[in-house]
Amino acid sequence: MRECPNPRYRRVAAAVLALCMCRIGAAYEYYDMDLRVSLKASLYREWLPCVGTITATMTWNAHGRKKVDHFELYADGTSVGSSGRDGTMECIVAQKELASFEYERWVRDYMDWEHEYKVEIHPQPNAGPILYDKFIYIPPNVLQIENHVAGLASTAIHAFELRTNELASDAIDNNDVPSRLDPLTVESKVVSVVVDLSSGARHELAVDSRPRNGITELQLELSLICPEGSIPLAAATANELRFTLPDTTWGHNFSALPITIQRYDPAAPSTRYPVYDVRRLIVSNGGALPLPDLQGTYVSGEPYAYFKLGFMQKPSVDLNADGRVDLPDFALFADGWRDNETLLLDIGGCKGLGVPDRVTDCWDLLAFCQEWGGPVERFSNGTFNDLPWTLLGWPQWTITASPSHSSPYCAQAGRIGDNNTTALAVTLDCTAGRIRFWRKVSSESYADYLRFRIDSTVKDKWSGEKDWEEVSFPVPAGRHLFVWEYVKDRDVARGEDTAWVDDIMFPRQWNSPH
Secondary structure (H helix, E strand, O other), X not given: OOOOOOHHHHHHHHHHHHHHHOOOOOOEEEOOOOOEEEEEEEEEOOOOOEEEEEEEEEEOOOOOOOOEEEEEEEEOOEEEEEEOOOOEEEEXXXXXXXXXXXXXXXXXXXXXXOEEEEEEEEXXXXXXXXXXXXXXXXXXXXXXXXXXXXXXXXXXXXXXEEEEOOOOOOOOOOOOEEOOOOOOOOEEEEEEEEEOOOOOOEEEEEEEEEOOOOOOOEEEEEEEEOOOOEEEEEEEEEEEEEEEOOOOXXXXXXXXXXXXXXXXXXOOOOOOOOEEEHHHHHHHHOOEEEEEEEEEEEEOOOOOXXXXXXXXXXXXXXXXXXXXXXXXXXXXXXXXXXXXXXXXXXXXXXXXXXXXXXXXXXHHHHHHHHHHHOOEEOOOOOOOOOOOOEXXXXXXXXXXXXXXXXXXXXXXXXXXXXXXXXXXEEEEEEOOEEXXXXXXXXOOOOOOXXXXXXXXXXXXXXXXXXXXXXXXXXXXXXXEEEEEEEEOOOOOOOOOOEEEEEEEEOOOOOOOOO
């Protein structure tokens, strides 16, 4: 059995094991008590050092069960309280003496971990088994969006926040926070708009909480607020959205889903706009999505731009939205180029597909051709989510920021021990063509290798000190397994004892959905 690498998990596991050992012989059964848990942090300054406390309010319903002796409450396997009756109870689940400047970080560290809370029904003697219900706290995904208008003070720019919450819904609920801006100052505004289907009421939200597995698009609106009722802008004024995925210890930020943003015009639904990759904007463009300059008179509170924030589609040059990238898309691209249709074609930029630079030029044409030519994996969103990658061996391949070839990230082989192998693999349907990629190796010469194979055939292998170099191999039409393996012999390590891969360009299947 592999040892749990994290000491906190080891402590939790030990506590759970001890709890189980002391109750050997007791019968346990799951019982749905609709357990709910909310967390609150407090700092008590009356003592030196200060005392930080995290309190869990645990609510449950035993549905009038009789012959109950008491209810026992647990947090991460440790008893935190007991109650003689059904209902609600506040329990201290974490407490620490600390300096006041350490408090915020301590709270954040707690909130960035998964926690298990449990309520047990302990019956009267000989009145049946111990019944329990569990609640798993999962750190929220958080995405912040700001509407930046040149000339406005930072205090006049308000952030919209999308959060996941285990108890939230796609509709309006108590986890959402309405937008409340000061009508006496000039402010920029970005809100999520949700319409209550039962009443038809329109809700503008500053914090929109959604279920973790929700896939419903968010409707965002941008506007300006002014006490005079209108805002005249005599000169062109820069405007952009800025996205932030606040740092979390374990990278819980929507890791399994694409995040895309696309403008739309409800008055002209046929107008086409590109789809941008939010993660790529953050990594490659400082989180900024440039928008057309503002100029003219804007009515206070009236939306001047509309966006869809989604989690189902990926950025693509499928301009006619028929599920393929083919000649009709190229025809649209050519028409847009001729008509200087920047809103549709600003897809490339010098920083990669999905990052706009407000200019339609050769970078956009290059991005289109690369996307048309086949899937390109640059690992630029910092994950293995863009393609159906499989990680084999331990330690696994990881995404690293250095030394990438061209994009902000590349894939690096896990630092394995002697006589071990770690592999990065993907299966794709392809037409006949070539696969191209860049590779870098630092290993023991003629002993520890980076090997590349297609299906069961090794195409080449490299060892020693080899800087970034592009290699390519022919690929026949059909479904193929592409594998990059780092393989070590029985002894000795040299260099950094690893390998890197970046900018992988695959052949593609022309009629496959993109």
